[in-house]
Structures are given as C-alpha cells and as structure tokens.
Amino acid sequence: MNEGTRRILEETKRGLKPPTQEECDRVMARWLFGKNADKMMRYAPWSFALMKLMWKKGEEPWAN
Amino acid sequence: MKDRVSRYERIHAAWNHEERDRVPVAPLNCYISAYLGGISIREMFLEPEKLTAATAKTREIIGGGGDQEDPNITTLDHLSLLGKSGWDQVTLNWRIWDEFPPEGNIPSFFEKAIIEDYDDVMERGASTLFFNKNASPDVFKRSLDDFLYYEFEYPKVYAAAWRKFVEEQETPVMMGGRATIPFELVLYYRGFPQLVRDVMTQPDKVKEMCEWLLEREIVNAFKQAMIMGSGEVPGAEVIFFQAGVVGPPYVSPQVFEELVWPTLKKGVDMIVGRGFKAHVHMDGDLTSVLHILQDLARGLPPGKVLLDLEKTNMKKAKQVLGDKICLHGNVPAALLCMGTPEETDAYCKQLIEDCASGGGFILATECETPWNAKPENLKAMINSASKYGQY
Numbered sequence: 073m074n075e076g077t078r079r080i081l082e083e084t085k086r087g088l089k090p091p092t093q094e095e096c097d098r099v100m101a102r103w104l105f106g107k108n109a110d111k112m113m114r115y116a117p118w119s120f121a122l123m124k125l126m127w128k129k130g131e132e133p134w135a136n
Numbered sequence: 137m138k139d140r141v142s143r144y145e146r147i148h149a150a151w152n153h154e155e156r157d158r159v160p161v162a163p164l165n166c167y168i169s170a171y172l173g174g175i176s177i178r179e180m181f182l183e184p185e186k187l188t189a190a191t192a193k194t195r196e197i198i199g200g201g202g203d204q205e206d207p208n209i210t211t212l213d214h215l216s217l218l219g220k221s222g223w224d225q226v227t228l229n230w231r232i233w234d235e236f237p238p239e240g241n242i243p244s245f246f247e248k249a250i251i252e253d254y255d256d257v258m259e260r261g262a263s264t265l266f267f268n269k270n271a272s273p274d275v276f277k278r279s280l281d282d283f284l285y286y287e288f289e290y291p292k293v294y295a296a297a298w299r300k301f302v303e304e305q306e307t308p309v310m311m312g313g314r315a316t317i318p319f320e321l322v323l324y325y326r327g328f329p330q331l332v333r334d335v336m337t338q339p340d341k342v343k344e345m346c347e348w349l350l351e352r353e354i355v356n357a358f359k360q361a362m363i364m365g366s367g368e369v370p371g372a373e374v375i376f377f378q379a380g381v382v383g384p385p386y387v388s389p390q391v392f393e394e395l396v397w398p399t400l401k402k403g404v405d406m407i408v409g410r411g412f413k414a415h416v417h418m419d420g421d422l423t424s425v426l427h428i429l430q431d432l433a434r435g436l437p438p439g440k441v442l443l444d445l446e447k448t449n450m451k452k453a454k455q456v457l458g459d460k461i462c463l464h465g466n467v468p469a470a471l472l473c474m475g476t477p478e479e480t481d482a483y484c485k486q487l488i489e490d491c492a493s494g495g496g497f498i499l500a501t502e503c504e505t506p507w508n509a510k511p512e513n514l515k516a517m518i519n520s521a522s523k524y525g526q527y
Contacts, residue, residue, distance in 0.1 A: 105261040
C-alpha cells in the first residue's frame with residue numbers, strides 16, 4: 073500500500089460515523105416489528121411470546 | 137515504483153474531479169467473474185475464497201483487470217435471514233441455480249404481490265411477511281442454523297476473503313455495502329402491475345412506504361461496509377445505492393420526481409452524512425431527468441457522490457452533471473457480447489472523448505458486464521483507458 077492510499081484511508085476513517093450496535097438494533101426492530109418495535113425490544117428475550125402480533129387477523133395458525 | 141499511482145488513488149481522483157495519470161476503467165464484473173474463473177454459481181455463493189480466486193483469474197484473462205472490483209455483495213444479501221436489498225429468498229421468489237446456462241441460469245426473480253396492505257406492514261413490520269400466504273413455503277425447509285450462519289458469521293468470512301484479495305491484487309473493492317433505492321424495493325414486494333396501479337390510485341401511500349423502508353436499508357449497508365473494512369480496506373467505504381427500473385423509460389419523469397427522487401436524495405444524504413460515499417447505480421435512460429439529478433450532491437462535500445448510468449446519454453450527462461458528480465459508465469452490454477474488439481475500442485474512445493475532460497469519469501460497463509461477454513472485448517475496453525485516457 074503506497075503513501076497516497078494510506079493517507080486517503082486515514083482521512084476516510086476519521087470521517088466515518090457508523091451507527092452503533094444499539095442504533096442498528098433499534099432500526100432493525102422498527103423494520104421488523106413496526107409499531108410493536110419498542111415493546112419487542114423492552115421485553116426481550118421474553119418478547120418471543122409477542123409473536124402472536126405477527127399474524128394478521130383471520131390468518132392465525134389457530135384460526136382454523 | 138514507490139510513487140506509482142495506485143488504483144485506489146486513481147479512482148479517488150475521479151470521484152474528486154481531479155485529472156490524475158489516466159481515466160480509471162472498471163467494468164462491473166459480477167457473474168462473469170465466476171464464469172470465466174471456472175467456478176459454478178453455487179460455489180460463487182457459498183465459497184468466498186473460490187470467488188476471489190476466480191475473480192483474480194478473470195482479471196488475468198481480460199488483460200489485468202480494471203481499477204476496482206465488485207465484491208459481489210449480492211451473494212451475501214441473498215443468503216441471510218431475511219435477505220437484504222430485495223435479494224431475499226425468504227419472502228420473495230428468487231430462484232438460484234447451481235450452474236450457468238444451459239444447465240442452469242443466473243439468479244432470476246419471479247414477482248408476485250407479497251405486500252398486500254402498505255399500512256399493515258408499516259404498522260406491524262416486515263417480519264409479518266414471513267407469515268404471508270404468498271411467501272414461498274420452501275423457506276421453512278431451510279435449516280435455521282443455516283440462516284443464522286449467513287446472517288451473522290458469513291459476512292465476516294466473506295470480508296476476510298475480500299480483504300486478502302484487495303491486498304494481493306492491489307485493487308480496491310467497488311463497494312463495502314449495498315442498499316436498494318426504496319421505490320424499487322416496493323416494486324419487488326408489490327409486483328409491477330400492482331405498483332403501477334398504486335402509483336395512479338394511492339401515490340401518497342407508495343411515498344410513505346418508500347420513506348418507511350429507507351432507514352433500515354441504509355443502516356444495514358453501513359453495517360455491511362464496516363464489516364467489509366471501511367477506512368481500512370480501499371473502497372469498502374462506498375455504499376452501492378442501486379435500482380434497475382426506477383427511472384425513465386420504466387417510470388415517467390413526473391413519477392420519478394414525485395416518488396423516486398425524495399428517498400433517493402435522502403438516502404444519498406444519509407450515506408454521505410455518515411462519512412461514507414454514495415455510488416448511485418441506476419439503469420434505464422435518465423437523460424430526461426438529468427435536471428433533477430443535478431441536485432443529487434446538493435449540500436454535500438465534494439467527492440462523495442458517483443452516478444453509475446446505463447442507457448443515459450453520457451455526453452449530455454457530462455454537460456449537466458460533470459462538474460458536480462463523478463460519472464461511471466456505460467459501454468453497452470450488447471457490444472461486449474456481440475461486438476468485436478475494434479468496435480469496443482472505438483466506442484470507448486468516443487466515451488472518453490465525451491466524458492473524461494476535467495476528471496470525474498470512470499470508464500465502465502452499462503449496469504454490469506454480462507456473464508457471457510467476450511473476454512477480448514473486455515480486454516479492448518481495459519486497454520482503451522491507457523490508450524485514449526491519458527491526462
């Protein structure tokens with residue numbers, strides 16, 4: 073790696089503001105669970121019980 | 137040779153509208169790297185060391201290769217838990233064959249309406265699509281361990297292979313992360329006929345859905361880019377923000393402006409705002425919306441936005457965007473498959489004449505290099521940059 077390449081990389085690294093793991097998790101939860109995201113995150117790991125919210129009314133496995 | 141311009145410096149100079157030693161050349165090689173490199177599609181998807189070795193072999197075959205390489209992040213996106221960027225085998229109907237034609241094919245998408253109700257998805261989230269009746273039941277045949285491996289472990293294995301490739305080949309990667317322009321994501325999940333109807337009957341809802349999809353799409357790309365080594369691996373700081381059919385002729389200039397542009401611009405702002413670079417890849421002929429695209433880098437520091445064009449008139453693009461946005465394109469796929477080296481050479485010469493002045497141009501393929509492009513034509517394309525692109 074030459075000096076110029078190293079310099080560009082250093083400058084790039086200084087400018088990066090990547091999301092934190094917490095931020096990534098929050099964004100992912102919003103995408104996965106919509107308005108239920110906060111609830112799913114708050115009760116993790118027990119939020120598996122909230123899976124019920126994932127089925128649409130009338131299409132639940134227990135509906136038939 | 138200590139002071140030789142590196143490929144990364146050459147690419148960096150183009151992004152910054154600087155005339156370095158010559159015009160960079162970078163065919164966007166995807167499946168052709170596996171094909172010429174002698175591996176199957178299955179191996180391309182599952183064995184990153186084989187993919188990087190095949191890519192290195194392909195570079196030799198086509199005369200040394202370009203100034204950067206596509207690390208084929210689509211293969212990563214396809215295999216994880218919920219897929220990424222619309223490359224999603226879980227809820228969408230993507231078929232992945234093991235071999236190239238005639239035994240198999242490159243991945244093909246069979247669209248159907250997965251999102252039935254925009255409001256419901258926005259309210260209860262995308263995980264509900266898992267349980268959509270239209271989702272392929274094949275998903276449930278795959279082992280959960282397999283999904284978890286490709287979601288959490290495989291990206292690190294993949295990144296390590298590409299880091300090694302970059303060091304050995306002294307060639308930057310074209311991108312570190314990948315995101316899809318939201319309007320196209322809606323298209324994948326809604327299907328073309330339904331989306332066309334929605335554009336006419338409920339445009340505000342389409343717009344709202346695009347907004348809703350954007351954040352996860354971009355943040356996920358940041359995460360990928362960090363795993364790929366942003367700030368350490370040349371090129372990994374680039375986010376490939378792409379779409380195939382979100383501009384003319386697939387949608388009208390008016391629809392583009394009202395429904396595509398807002399989240400396209402917002403996404404680019406998010407990418408650059410976090411210190412990454414935006415490689416905006418858009419198919420179609422965008423000549424009629426260049427006046428809109430000239431605002432793509434508005435309010436952003438220089439050298440952070442690149443526009444990768446397919447059928448757009450590059451001479452016109454250079455006139456309208458040339459001093460603001462780095463241009464990338466657009467040697468025709470048909471020419472690379474059906475033409476001769478002489479015709480390819482002549483086409484590249486003209487493209488360089490039209491776009492290279494003042495820097496800000498990377499000679500590249502339109503969309504991606506077809507898997508069955510003639511190696512001698514790619515060789516002619518790569519040679520043309522040294523032949524006609526000296527600054």
